Each structure stands twice: as C-alpha cells, then as structure tokens.
Amino acid sequence: MSTGATSGRLTPKGQATRDRIVAAAAGLMFEGGVAGTSTENVLKAARVASPSQLYHYFSDKRALVQAVIEHQTESVLGFQRPLLSRLDSFEALEAWRDAIVGAQLARGHHSGCPIGSLSAELSDRDPRARTELAAVYGKWEEAIRRGLEAMRDRGELTEDADPGYLALALLTALQGGLLMNQARQDTVALETVLTAMIERVRRHAAT
Amino acid sequence: MSTGATSGRLTPKGQATRDRIVAAAAGLMFEGGVAGTSTENVLKAARVASPSQLYHYFSDKRALVQAVIEHQTESVLGFQRPLLSRLDSFEALEAWRDAIVGAQLARGHHSGCPIGSLSAELSDRDPRARTELAAVYGKWEEAIRRGLEAMRDRGELTEDADPGYLALALLTALQGGLLMNQARQDTVALETVLTAMIERVRRHAAT
Numbered sequence: 418m419s420t421g422a423t424s425g426r427l428t429p430k431g432q433a434t435r436d437r438i439v440a441a442a443a444g445l446m447f448e449g450g451v452a453g454t455s456t457e458n459v460l461k462a463a464r465v466a467s468p469s470q471l472y473h474y475f476s477d478k479r480a481l482v483q484a485v486i487e488h489q490t491e492s493v494l495g496f497q498r499p500l501l502s503r504l505d506s507f508e509a510l511e512a513w514r515d516a517i518v519g520a521q522l523a524r525g526h527h528s529g530c531p532i533g534s535l536s537a538e539l540s541d542r543d544p545r546a547r548t549e550l551a552a553v554y555g556k557w558e559e560a561i562r563r564g565l566e567a568m569r570d571r572g573e574l575t576e577d578a579d580p581g582y583l584a585l586a587l588l589t590a591l592q593g594g595l596l597m598n599q600a601r602q603d604t605v606a607l608e609t610v611l612t613a614m615i616e617r618v619r620r621h622a623a624t
Numbered sequence: 625m626s627t628g629a630t631s632g633r634l635t636p637k638g639q640a641t642r643d644r645i646v647a648a649a650a651g652l653m654f655e656g657g658v659a660g661t662s663t664e665n666v667l668k669a670a671r672v673a674s675p676s677q678l679y680h681y682f683s684d685k686r687a688l689v690q691a692v693i694e695h696q697t698e699s700v701l702g703f704q705r706p707l708l709s710r711l712d713s714f715e716a717l718e719a720w721r722d723a724i725v726g727a728q729l730a731r732g733h734h735s736g737c738p739i740g741s742l743s744a745e746l747s748d749r750d751p752r753a754r755t756e757l758a759a760v761y762g763k764w765e766e767a768i769r770r771g772l773e774a775m776r777d778r779g780e781l782t783e784d785a786d787p788g789y790l791a792l793a794l795l796t797a798l799q800g801g802l803l804m805n806q807a808r809q810d811t812v813a814l815e816t817v818l819t820a821m822i823e824r825v826r827r828h829a830a831t
Contacts, residue, residue, distance in 0.1 A: 610793045
C-alpha cells in the first residue's frame, strides 16, 4: 500500500510531523469515530499549530483516513505478526487466541479492533476505504490460511481440511469476538468464539 | 424496555409522529452513523417541520438514540423471532443461517447488522447505550441457548454439550459474519462462519 503521495519526498522532520498527525488521528478516530474526529482535534492532539501543516501532508480528510487505515493495519497485524507467521499447530492457534484475549485484558477496557471499528463505520460510506479494509482482511486471512496449510501438508490435519474455509471462519469469528468484547466489556465472548472455532479445526486433527 | 418517558401519554397522532421520527433516525444512523446524523436531517427525513416537535418527544439526542436502539432491536429480533423461537434442530439452525444470509442478499447491498453497527460506534462512547446493547445481545443469546437446550433435553445433543457456550459462540460468529459482510460486500464470510459453527455444534450430535 502507498503511504501517501508526498511521503517519499519528506525530510526526517517532515516525516516525524506526518507520523505524529497520523498517530493522533488514529487514536482519536478509534475512540470517537471518523465522523466524530475534527481536524481541530487532530491538530491539537498532534501538537501541530496550523491547519496548513495538516493540508501539506493530507489533501483532505479522505487522505488522512487512508493513512490511518495503513497505520492501524500495521499496528494490528504488526502485533500479531510473530504469531501469525507461525500459526501452524494447535498450540500456536491457542497461543494466538490467548495473546488476543490478553491484549484486550491488558488495556483495562475492551475497545475491540481498530480495523473492525473502521470497517463498521466506513464500509457503507466510503467505497475506497471499504476496498482497503477488505484487502487488510484478505492479508490477515491469508496469514491464518498459510499456517493451516502447513499443518495439512505435514499431515497434522487430514486431507479433507479446507484451510481457506477454516481461515475465513477463524478471522470472522475473531472479528465478532472483538465487537462483542466492546459491548459486553468482558472477554468471554471473544475467548468462547475463538475456542469453539479452534475446536472446529480439531475435527480435522490427524489422530 | 421503556419506550420513552412520554410515550404512554401520546395521542395516536403523537405516537405516529414519534414513530416516524424514530424510524427516520434509525435509517439515517444505520447509514451514516450516530455521529453523522444531525437533528436537521432527522427532521427532514421524518417530515417534521419544527425542532420543538422533536424535543417534545426526545429531550436530547441521547433519548433519541435509546429509542433507535429499541426500534432496531425489534427490527432485528422481530425478523428472526419465528426462527429463534424454534431453533431446536440442525435443520432449524441451518434455516436460520440461510434466512440471515438471504436477508443480506435480498437487500442488494451488504449493510451488516443494525445492532452491531450501533454497538461498534457507541460501546466506548456511551455507557448507557452500551448497557442496553449488551442486554439485547443477552436476549438474543438466550433465544439461541433455549433451542440448544431443547435439543439436549430431547437427546439430540449429547450430555456434554454446553448450550450456553455454544449459543454465545453462534451469536458472536454471526456478529463477525455481519461485520465482514459489510467490508467484503459478499456473504461468503457470513455463511462460512455460521456453517463452521453449526458444524461445531454437530460434534455433540447424538448418533
């Protein structure tokens, strides 16, 4: 994904300012929604004095939202990357579940998934954002699928296991768990749905 | 749930106006989010001339949001009620899945779940709305659980089946499916996660 038209030509100081704006906007949009985040609040949170500085990096709110999607993708998939890159055993699947549940508990509040939140707010309103978010889900699903394929290739899953089907079910279950986490303010639904889906994968465990 | 402090004292005409306001607000909030829905737009969509009419029924936006949550709960659970009240066989679980997938397809676009959308937007920002939405999920989960309990009581599920666990997993999977539906603009994730979770329930099918 591109990181914005101007970023290739930024000075280190310019890049740092741009990064600060994106991080501030990502935090505000996660808490208050895209619609609930004003340019003024982004400027204040990023300690940027003049609106013209913001417009130097982002031609409009749409461009800023795109940068926020990229930032949150890196934040979410970056956190999971060490686990996602080796999601190729039942122990690894359970460790992945535990890490996700643990991260929600560690925050003290249960704020769900930054990608899921953007997706719920923007999918019907911003076709370009929707396409980008669908691509993020695609990458995420692919990482899960590769681990399951490795298990099948090693004979730990039986031949009738469909890694694509199971990966999509696991990712979709995770999204539901993170959404319910917010509403319930506990991790029970999240842990339950991931456990149940890992048990579904176990149906194909080679004995 | 209460339908608002004033509704008990409304004339039929007043009730009709109030209902029109709530339906208009529900539609606008589902499309554009709560934050993206202005009082002006609600007045226009409900064909209500004066803001004072709105404030006659709803003291503030918070009260209107509460009425919208009740309206959407009735709309979502009302649609599923005939199925939810007899979700007590594998055939019924599959028919429920097919009806949900079919409803998304019938709309032509894939707009997800009105309750899930409110939940994603409001859970972290409006504690009272969050509590109400959690209660809606609780009712929904209970309806699913009752069907699974009936299956276990009739011996169609084995004794080790945990209807509470499976019901929460099914509902959470459904929420994830409806969220992914929006981002992907197809029903594949929704159908996949529900099918996989029904297969998980089948692990307890008495043979």
